Structure formats: structure tokens, C-alpha cells
């Protein structure tokens with residue numbers, strides 16, 4: 413029985429897949445402060461033209477530039493695994509597959525877009541980028557990309573993650589980036605938050621405000637985002653495109669695809685290429701998995717909202733808990749975001765993809781079972797997809813169905829061992845979902861129209 417399903421370097425996809433081409437309704441446009449759709453000009457202060465074009469494109473296939481393909485082949489194509497040992501431990505008739513994105517230098521899927529974004533910026537003469545990071549996976553990826561393409565990188569890292577994961581900071585610094593614990597006193601956005609909440613643990617929304625403010629206020633600096641935006645999800649579709657080729661080698665096809673969902677980029681990356689088949693009539697379930705304490709898709713409103721906490725970004729139509737919502741300090745730092753990708757949100761709103769929310773302890777339980785059977789210690793974010801896939805595989809035990817269940821192992825947890833320690837000591841708990849805070853935060857959604 414095959415365990416690893418591998419592709420050759422020549423099999424690396426030549427084009428990214430743009431889901432906008434197959435959506436039944438065109439993506440809702442981002443809006444400016446006047447309530448009108450923003451044009452490319454409004455974005456050009458912080459993004460290179462090529463990425464703005466991709467953001468608004470409806471072309472189904474977009475060519476991957478040769479230098480980007482040659483850079484991501486440092487670790488791509490990534491392996492697809494059949495999880496025989498996990499299947500045996502569960503006693504399930506299901507066939508479980510996982511795509512291993514932990515093999516990248518930074519340890520997750522994030523470099524797939526970081527290298528592309530850095531290259532496009534370099535091509536347009538930009539040599540300084542500001543960004544945010546939650547868990548540190550994105551900041552590390554952009555730090556590496558900056559190093560490869562000659563770009564200085566400045567990272568606003570969510571304070572609670574900065575404290576929980578000191579070695580992620582070391583990693584970013586090793587690749588030459590500067591890292592600050594957000595909220596900082598270096599930006600107006602950060603100072604505003606600190607004035608009201610001196611002990612703020614930070615959030616992705618706050619760190620985005622700081623990085624956007626820096627990029628918008630300096631001619632020499634652009635902004636790079638690690639998720640949410642259409643072009644980021646586009647760059648991640650190499651994941652699902654490779655999986656399709658890999659499953660064809662073993663003559664299989666998934667009934668279900670599970671992926672952790674923070675801003676939506678690894679979910680979009682693995683699931684969108686399968687959405688193309690779903691749009692053509694194929695029966696396949698695409699499941700975005702989020703934390704019960706930050707349940708954007710399952711409990712958020714579908715509304716126009718800011719992508720950051722302070723309100724510097726255009727308004728995006730998305731599932732949101734409100735831009736003022738500061739999620740509890742769970743260890744899956746990459747899933748602590750108040751909003752979600754507009755593409756993922758629209759597909760969920762239209763009933764074309766599914767979402768589930770899972771409490772923290774269940775995700776660690778799944779991560780430990782996975783570590784003890786398959787050997788790889790997963791990132792806390794990835795544990796969400798594992799928990800959801802295990803839940804389906806256990807249902808197969810009841811029903812006797814032999815479903816093919818695919819999940820995306822979006823990253824390894826080697827920098828998250830403090831979280832595992834706390835789990836083993838019984839110090840982790842499930843956060844009660846803060847209904848009252850959500851109500852208050854949704855009361856402050858911006859008015860549109």
C-alpha cells in the first residue's frame with residue numbers, strides 16, 4: 413500500500429486557478445469610504461500593479477511566472493500522504509489523505525504566496541515591505557521571501573504570539589526581518605489601542621492596521637497580506653492542483669476536503685481547485701474548519717466590514733465578527749481573525765461550501781493522535797482540520813462507508829511545543845464563546861449605502 417504519493421518537479425503547476433471564473437455570482441467588490449467600489453488606483457499606494465490586476469481578475473487560469481515557479485520548487489511539489497496508521501487507530505473504513513505543506517522552509521503553506529508577492533514587488537522596484545503576523549508563520553514566510561528577492565521586511569507580530577512563540581521571532585530575524593510586538597507605540601493605530609487597552613494581547617486586525625499605516629505613509633514601502641485577499645488565495649491553489657494530480661496517480665478522488673480556516677488562504681488553496689469540479693456537477697463536500705472561540709463563518713454576520721481593527725482598509729463583504737472583536741488568546745494564533753476571505757465568505761453564504769467550529773481541546777486531542785500515528789506534530793491551526801477529518805472518519809465507522817477524506821496539513825507545530833506542554837499539563841481550556849462581546853462588536857459594523 414502506498415504511503416507517500418509524490419510528483420516530479422516538472423509536475424509543478426504552470427498556472428494558478430482563479431475560482432472567480434466558476435462562481436455562480438461575481439465576487440462582491442471592495443468598497444471605499446464613499447460606499448463605491450474601489451478601483452485599482454485606491455490600492456496602488458500599497459500594492460504592486462500585477463497583484464492588483466490578479467485581485468480583480470476573472471480569468472480562470474493565471475500563469476505562474478517562471479522565477480516564482482523556480483523559487484517555490486525549493487520544496488514543491490509537496491508530498492501527499494495516505495494516513496494508513498491513523499486509519500488503523502480509528503478502525504475506520506475511510507481512506508484518509510493529507511497534503512503536507514509543513515515541508516516548506518518556514519513550515520507551512522504561507523511561502524507559496526510570500527515568494528510570489530515578494531517577486532512581484534521586486535519587479536516593480538519596491539524594496540521594503542510591511543506586514544503583520546499572527547502565529548508567526550506568515551511573518552517567517554515573508555522574511556524568507558524578502559531575503560531571496562532583496563527586500564527589507566518589517567513584521568508587526570500579534571503580542572500574545574510574540575510572547576508564546578519567541579523562536580518564531582528568532583526565525584524571522586535569521587532571515588533578516590525586523591519584528592515588533594503589536595500593538596506598538598510606533599504607529600497611530602497602535603498608540604490608539606494602547607491608550608484604551610494598555611494590556612491588549614493584540615490581534616491580527618490590530619497588527620494589520622499598523623502595517624497598512626506604515627505602508628500607506630511611506631513612498632518606499634508596500635504592504636503584503638498573508639491571507640484573505642483574492643490574489644493570496646490564488647497563489648495557494650498550487651496545493652489543490654498538485655493534490656488532484658497526486659490522487660489521479662492512485663486512481664482516487666476525495667468525497668470531502670477539510671482545511672483550517674483563518675483568513676481562508678490554505679482552505680482556498682486546497683479546496684478551490686476541487687470547487688471547479690463541484691461547479692461542473694461533482695458531488696464533493698468542502699469544509700472550512702475554524703475555532704469555536706473565533707467562529708467567523710459559523711456565527712459571524714455576512715456584511716461589509718473593515719479588514720483591520722482601526723478601519724484603514726477598504727470595506728470587504730465577508731463573514732465577520734466585527735472589526736473591533738478581539739478573539740480569545742487561543743494557541744491557534746493564525747485562526748484569531750475577525751473576518752474571512754471574501755471569496756470563501758461568499759461561497760459559504762451561497763451554500764456552496766460548509767464550515768464547522770471546533771473547541772480548542774478537541775483540536776489538541778486530534779493533533780496528539782495524529783502525532784502518535786503519523787509522526788508529524790501539527791501546528792495548532794492544522795489540528796482543526798485533523799479534528800474535523802477524524803470526526804468524519806469516525807462517522808464512517810458507524811455507517812460503514814469508505815469515504816475518501818482529504819485534509820490539508822497546513823503546517824508543523826515545532827514552534828508550538830509550549831502549547832502542547834500546556835495541553836499535557838491540563839492547563840488549556842475551551843473558551844466560552846463571548847456572545848455579549850460579539851453582539852457589541854457587530855453593533856459597530858460600518859454603515860454602507
Ligand SMILES: Cc1ncc(COP(=O)(O)O)c(C=O)c1O
Pocket residue numbers: 520521546547548549550638639640672673674675676677678679745746747791793794822823824
Ligand atoms: C499553519 C497555519 N495554518 C492555517 C493558518 C490559517 O490561515 P489561512 O486561513 O490564511 O490559511 C495559519 C495562519 O497563520 C497557519 O499558520
